[in-house]
Amino acid sequence: MLTQIKVKKGQTAAVGDVIGFIEEGAAAAAKPKPAEPAKAELPKLDPPKAEAPALERPKSVRPTIPPQGFARVMPSARRALKERGLSPDDVEATGPGGRVLKEDVDRLKEKPAAPPAAPASAERAEEVVAMSPFRKRIAERLVQSQQTAALLTTFNEVDMGPVMELRKMHQEAFQAKYGIKLGFMSFFIKASIEALKLIPSVNAEIRGSDIVYKNYFDIGVAVGGGKGLAVPIIRNAERLSFAEVEQTIADFGKRAKDNKLQLAELQGGTFTVSNGGIYGSMLSTPIVNPPQSGILGLHAIQDRPMAVKGQVVIRPMMYVALTYDHRLVDGREAVTFLKRIKECMEEPARILLEV
Numbered sequence: 001m002l003t004q005i006k007v008k009k010g011q012t013a014a015v016g017d018v019i020g021f022i023e024e025g026a027a028a029a030a031k032p033k034p035a036e037p038a039k040a041e042l043p044k045l046d047p048p049k050a051e052a053p054a055l056e057r058p059k060s061v062r063p064t065i066p067p068q069g070f071a072r073v074m075p076s077a078r079r080a081l082k083e084r085g086l087s088p089d090d091v092e093a094t095g096p097g098g099r100v101l102k103e104d105v106d107r108l109k110e111k112p113a114a115p116p117a118a119p120a121s122a123e124r125a126e127e128v129v130a131m132s133p134f135r136k137r138i139a140e141r142l143v144q145s146q147q148t149a150a151l152l153t154t155f156n157e158v159d160m161g162p163v164m165e166l167r168k169m170h171q172e173a174f175q176a177k178y179g180i181k182l183g184f185m186s187f188f189i190k191a192s193i194e195a196l197k198l199i200p201s202v203n204a205e206i207r208g209s210d211i212v213y214k215n216y217f218d219i220g221v222a223v224g225g226g227k228g229l230a231v232p233i234i235r236n237a238e239r240l241s242f243a244e245v246e247q248t249i250a251d252f253g254k255r256a257k258d259n260k261l262q263l264a265e266l267q268g269g270t271f272t273v274s275n276g277g278i279y280g281s282m283l284s285t286p287i288v289n290p291p292q293s294g295i296l297g298l299h300a301i302q303d304r305p306m307a308v309k310g311q312v313v314i315r316p317m318m319y320v321a322l323t324y325d326h327r328l329v330d331g332r333e334a335v336t337f338l339k340r341i342k343e344c345m346e347e348p349a350r351i352l353l354e355v
Contacts, residue, residue: 010130073100080105134227145290150326153285156338158345160301160316163187166348178243184298185221186245188273190351191344192296193217193238196271199337201329202294202322203270211328220272220289221249225256231272231289232256232265277301277318286323293328296341297321 004021007013073081073088077100081088088100091108095101131139145151167182174182196203196217204213217238220231232252237245255261274286277300286297299319306315320341324334344350 010128012130072098074102076102077105084108132227138228141290142287145288149288149290149293151288151323152326152331152334153321153323154331154334154338155283155319155321156335156342158318158320158342159306160184160318160345162346163348164316174243178247180243180246180250182242183246183249185249185273185275186242187345187348187351188275188296188298188341189219189221189234189237189245190242191341192219192271192273194344194351194354195337195340198340199329199333201333202324202337204328205270205291205293206325206328207291214270216270218268218270220269220292221252222272222274223249223253223256225261226259230256230261230266231269231274232261233267233269235268272296274298283319283321285321288323288325293325294334294337295323297323 001023002020003023005019006021007017007019013019072093074095077091080102081091081100084105086105086108091100091104093100094104163184167184171182174180200213201211203217204211206212216236219234219237221234222229222231224230230252234240234245234248240248252261252265269289269292271292272286272289272295274295275298276284276286277298281299282302283299284297286295288295297320299321301316301318303314304317305312306317308315320338322334322338324337329337
């Protein structure tokens with residue numbers, strides 16, 4: 001039987017800490033003893049007379065104790081206290097046995113009556129919930145990024161028309177062959193790899209006083225999950241096809257909602273792509289996930305008037321943002337990186353041709 005709880009709900013316990021005590025046999029000891037059988041009495045020789053049996057007074061009757069502060073307040077004083085919004089503790093009792101009299105309440109007339117308490121409203125209720133380890137870790141890393149890196153964000157815009165037309169043209173065949181839809185993320189991840197090849201410093205990290213350049217591309221993809229935003233890693237994304245990238249992202253998204261992502265899948269990564277546009281974000285400045293040096297933020301696609309070959313036309317446009325560590329990446333390199341993203345998305349054939 002659980003007899004004592006040392007760690008309350010919401011508190012954090014380290015491995016090896018005592019969280020409670022269980023005593024064997026405590027449950028049995030708590031059970032009431034069975035009532036002893038009544039002693040048999042000898043039958044009376046004379047039959048009882050037909051009259052109502054006399055009610056025996058219990059030998060010992062314990063008086064009922066009224067609630068604290070109730071019995072010592074006289075009814076007239078109780079009404080006066082209620083009218084003024086006071087409690088018995090606010091009054092000096094002078095009645096017999098420490099009772100509060102109406103006269104005692106009347107002595108406080110010179111003091112202003114307390115305003116009636118506002119009725120409790122569910123809209124203003126507060127709930128205190130312990131921060132989960134998952135959310136604590138996210139908070140620690142984001143604060144670490146802000147405190148240890150020189151973060152800067154630069155922007156560009158992408159005409160999504162060519163990719164949208166390509167998807168529309170091949171969507172049916174792609175889905176029939178691979179069992180999954182062709183989305184925008186696979187295009188952006190492939191375009192990011194081309195940009196990272198062009199600007200290796202965005203795929204690098206600072207380790208002590210050294211710069212570590214990486215010749216592989218482990219791309220983190222931000223997905224919404226049951227515990228919040230998670231960033232699982234697509235390992236060696238440069239070796240995967242469009243279909244394999246889409247299948248990996250879909251698997252991450254499904255398992256994130258079921259809280260089944262493995263810790264190893266969230267560790268590492270050389271660069272991150274975050275698509276806030278699926279939630280309607282128009283523009284944002286994403287935060288780098290340390291020790292990475294860059295993150296690409298995607299946003300909502302909106303039809304906007306654009307000047308194309310001397311004419312104003314309506315095009316589906318998206319703002320893209322690159323947040324980078326200025327200690328490692330210069331502004332010129334950041335602008336060139338985004339320009340490469342823009343070129344690959346507006347001419348998807350560049351991804352295949354690597355030009």
